[in-house]
Structure formats: C-alpha cells, structure tokens
Amino acid sequence: MIDKKSVIYALISALLWSTVATAFKIGLNYASVEYLLLIAIGFSLIVFLVFNLKSGGRVLPGSISKWLMSAAYGFLNPFLYYLVLFKAYSLLPAQEALTLNYTWTITIVIFSILILKQKIDLKSIVSLLISLCGVIIIATHGNISDIKFSSTLGVVLGVVSSIIWGLFWTLSVKDNRKESEKLSQNFMFGFIYILIYNSLFGNFSEIGYELLSSGAYIGLFEMGITFILWHLALRYSNNSTIPANIILLSPFLSLFIISIVLGEKILISTWIGLVLIIFNYNFLQIYKAIKSARKLKNNAKQI
Numbered sequence: 296m297i298d299k300k301s302v303i304y305a306l307i308s309a310l311l312w313s314t315v316a317t318a319f320k321i322g323l324n325y326a327s328v329e330y331l332l333l334i335a336i337g338f339s340l341i342v343f344l345v346f347n348l349k350s351g352g353r354v355l356p357g358s359i360s361k362w363l364m365s366a367a368y369g370f371l372n373p374f375l376y377y378l379v380l381f382k383a384y385s386l387l388p389a390q391e392a393l394t395l396n397y398t399w400t401i402t403i404v405i406f407s408i409l410i411l412k413q414k415i416d417l418k419s420i421v422s423l424l425i426s427l428c429g430v431i432i433i434a435t436h437g438n439i440s441d442i443k444f445s446s447t448l449g450v451v452l453g454v455v456s457s458i459i460w461g462l463f464w465t466l467s468v469k470d471n472r473k474e475s476e477k478l479s480q481n482f483m484f485g486f487i488y489i490l491i492y493n494s495l496f497g498n499f500s501e502i503g504y505e506l507l508s509s510g511a512y513i514g515l516f517e518m519g520i521t522f523i524l525w526h527l528a529l530r531y532s533n534n535s536t537i538p539a540n541i542i543l544l545s546p547f548l549s550l551f552i553i554s555i556v557l558g559e560k561i562l563i564s565t566w567i568g569l570v571l572i573i574f575n576y577n578f579l580q581i582y583k584a585i586k587s588a589r590k591l592k593n594n595a596k597q598i
Contacts, residue, residue: 304528305538308521313548315517316393317556319384322509328381329489329497331510336373336486338514339522343479346523350475361480364470368477369484371463373518378489380456386449389553390561394433394569395453397546401572402461410465429571432564474526482518543573 322331347354356362384392407413470477515521528538546569550561 298531298533301528301530301532301538302541304524304531305541308525308528308538309542309545309548311516311521311524312542312545314552315513316384316389316549317552318509318512318517319381319392320389320553320557322506322513323381323385325503325506325509327498328378328385329493331506331513332373332377332381333486333489333493333497334502334507334510335377335514335518336482336489338511339373339518340479340482340486342515342519342523343475343482347475347479350473352473352476352479354479356476356480361472364472365480366484368463368467368470369481370488371459371466373482373485374488374492376456376459376463377518378492379452379459383449383452383456386446387453388445388559389557390550390559390565391433391445392449392453393546393549393553394429394565394572395450396456396460397569397572398454399457399460399464402458403464406461406465411468425571429568431568432571433568478522546573 322335325331326334344354356365380392380396383395386392387395467477472480525538525542528541532538550565550569553559554561
C-alpha cells in the first residue's frame, strides 16, 4: 500500500531539489564559492537546530566518539562536498555540473563494496559500466572520438563531488544517531569549517540582497528544509523504493528549469548521459523481467 504522506513529501523534495542547480549558478554570480557556501550553511544550520530541538535531540554530541564522528562527517558534508560542488558549478554549465554530480549512483555502489563488504555480481558490473558511459558522453558533449572538455578541472570536480557524497553516505549508514542530531551536529561543524576557510582564504564582501537571498534559498531548499522533507518521506514509506524513484524526477526537472531560467541550451548528450547514469539499473531489471516472462511463456507452451 502506498502511503500518501510519503509520496507528497517525496514529490515536494524532488520539486525543491530540481531548482537548486539554477540557484547555485545565480548565487555564484554575486559571491565567491566559499562566501556563498558560508551563508547557505548558516541558514541550513538554523533549520536543523530548530528541527533537532523540536525532536528532543541533543544539541551537542554526548561523548568523545560522537564529537569525533560529527567533526569527521561535518567535514565531508556539508563542508568539503559543497565546496567542491560549488567550484564545479562555477567552472561548468549548470547542466554538466548537475549531471556529473549524479555519478554518486556509481560511487555509492563502489563504496558499499569496499566499506560495507557487499558482494558485486555481473549485473552490478554492467550497471557501473553503463553509468560510466553516461559520464563520458556528458563530459565530451557526445564527441567521444574527439575528447574535449569544456573545463577539465570542472569535470574532475563534478565527479569528485560525487565521490565525496558516496563516501559520506556509505559511512553514515553506520551512524546510529537520531536523524535530527546527525543533521544539526554535522552542520554545526560544517559551519565552523567554512567559517575558518573563509577567514583564511575567502574574500568577504558586502552582503547584498541578491547574495543573501541566493544563500538563503540554497541553505533552506538544498540543504535544510528539503533534507527534513526527504527524511519524512522515507519515514512514512512502507517501501523506500517508491520515494527513491520519485526523487529521480529531480535532475530531469532541473534541466528544464536550467533551460528556462539560465537560458542554457540542453544538449542531447546531456539527456542521454543522464538517462544512462540514473536509469541503467532499472533498464537491466526490466530486461531481466522480460527475459523471465518469455521463459515462463515458453515453458507454458511446452506443457
């Protein structure tokens, strides 16, 4: 039975996340990567602190091990992940940065094998290879025979951001803290890290309306409120694959918004690459189901 609350929360999450790629590019027009990230994490931290207090969670980690865990996870996400991702967006067209970041579908599988010791079968190997083909198509604009990147550094950073996210997600599976505590404590350390980074390497400038609104939007709807809505979608779901499939609408909606708001011409290679990255596993599952159905049909005829 499909829970309506789960579907509604998942749909809202997908819609909100589909807007943030455009928000990244707009915000980066008014501030440096690190300065925009400082404002965004600041707003998201406020959201998570309120969420944590209302959930009755600890504001601060309760033990040395939890302090170290929060410090490590907060370094990976939000600090390092978004720092690398924002830099990729500053170097690449939004459509390329968006789709390359979705290679976390590959890195999560790899880290699950390496860290969680999950077994890999032939189907998973084929799935990874198809996803890698999608990455190559996006990065080369479909000109595989004449490889030329719009920004080599940007492509590398886009893929690295997915590696960081895959590592963070895999490690966080072993984190048994309440969700509200995880978010607020990790982002508390993330805010400290980005504040120090700005003090050492940043270029503080006057906070104008455009910068403040962009930073607030990213902090609220990329990191803050939407994370909570997604958590609620999973909580109310009897089958986690339903919200997971709904959220796959997000990158495709993002491309439409990027095209309309930013005026980018979405390349055919972007659509093809994104489909290969995200839906290849589903294609394999469908193929397997069709093959099984044909086998059953043939067996029935023989009987």
